[in-house]
Amino acid sequence: MAERFHELKIAGCTRQLPILNLSDTEAIAAFIMLGDVELAENCAKELAAKVPLETEIIVTAETKGIPLAEELSRLLGLKRYVTARKSVKAYMENPLCVEDLSITTKGKQRLYITQEDVERIKGKKVL
Numbered sequence: 001m002a003e004r005f006h007e008l009k010i011a012g013c014t015r016q017l018p019i020l021n022l023s024d025t026e027a028i029a030a031f032i033m034l035g036d037v038e039l040a041e042n043c044a045k046e047l048a049a050k051v052p053l054e055t056e057i058i059v060t061a062e063t064k065g066i067p068l069a070e071e072l073s074r075l076l077g078l079k080r081y082v083t084a085r086k087s088v089k090a091y092m093e094n095p096l097c098v099e100d101l102s103i104t105t106k107g108k109q110r111l112y113i114t115q116e117d118v119e120r121i122k123g124k125k126v127l
Helices: 037-048 066-076 115-121
Strands: 007-009 014-020 027-029 058-061 081-084 096-102 107-113
Touching: 007 027, 007 037, 014 037, 014 066, 037 066, 058 066, 081 107, 081 115
Parallel strands: 058 081
Antiparallel strands: 007 014, 014 027, 096 107
C-alpha cells in the first residue's frame, strides 16, 4: 500500500493519488480514471470546451483513459472513436503497428489498429 499521496483537484473532483516508485530515482502519482464515472464525465466536459471544432474522430490507446475518450466522443457528438490495442487480436487482419515508450509499462510497447480503423481516420482531423 502506498504511504505517500498527491492530492489532485481537477474538473471539480478531488482525488488522493498514491505515489508509486518506478525506480530508485523516479516516482509517479498514479492517476487512474478507469471506473471513476464522475471524474471521466467532469474531465470530458472541461476538455470538450478545448477541443478544436473541426475534430472528426478521437484516437486513444488501450489504457485507463478509454472512458474519457468515450465520454468526450459522446459530448462532441462523434459516433465512434478508435482504440489502438496493445496486442494483435484475432479479428485484426494486417494491423498497423507503432512503437511507443511508456513510463508505466516500463519500456517500449506496441500499439495496433485495424485496417478498418486506418481507413476510418485517414484524411480526418484526429484528436
